[in-house]
Amino acid sequence: MSRFHDLKFRAVTTLQRWVANPLSRRLPFQTLLETTGRKSGQPRRTPLGGSRVGDEFWIVSEYGEKSQYVRNIQANPRVRVRIKGRWHHGTAHLLPEDDARARLRSLPRMNSAAVRAVGTNLLTVRVDLED
Template sequence: MTHPLLVRLATSRAVLRVAPHVLPRCDLFIHRLTRGRLLPTRLVLDTIVLGTTGHRSGTPRATPLAAHRAADGTWLVVGSNFGRSHHPAWSTNLLHHPHATVTAQGRSWQVSARRLTGHEKEQQRNRILLAVPFYDAYDTYAARAGRDIRVFRLTPITAPPADRPAQA
């Protein structure tokens, strides 16, 4: 369980105005600078860089996300978008182009994404709570968003190369 002060901070309106704009940019800058070896947010929670294809532009997009990796090798990612009223762009990209890339700890995997149904989300609630920053914030984000939060299971298609680090 996360300290209540961190949950309160993570769900405060002031932080939620700034965090969606600052945190991903800082993460990606450091991630690129260290050639995929360091992701600052990973110091606080399990984080990946999700590589998607823009659904309109067709250009590659990279987004740092909190994720939970299961023993079977799949990841769960939650489109809470910091509790904002619109879905995150990466989730729309996955709906249109379900093949993506996950980069974590200097390695990359090709993955196939599938959106969970409402019933599957209920079955996976404990895993979803592990995939959301500051676990206790999920319900706050869901209530604030006022929409059905998209949750995706990312299943690896390929194993990461053993001899070279990931480039994102």
């Protein structure tokens, strides 16, 4: 990773961790992804944008395998997703072969624009929903 991308990653993730995410998690209809912490075993909730298509929920991670929630998925793919205020259980799958930039065109516009603007290593994630 270049020095510029490393600085960008640190700045964005610090802002997300300490400002944006704590505020977003409190919004009742914010979409949340709940993973299990790979070290702590505790639930970790990440606000994000994505789209439900049938029994699948699609996400594009800005930083690929550097994202904490992606690292948690690698350790345990069982997740929950809160969509429109309702929790759904599912299994997450990392799809490095998927064209993440093309996928962003099918996801919510505002979130996709932010992911494209700050992301440095896009990775598609599909969650197969069970309920």
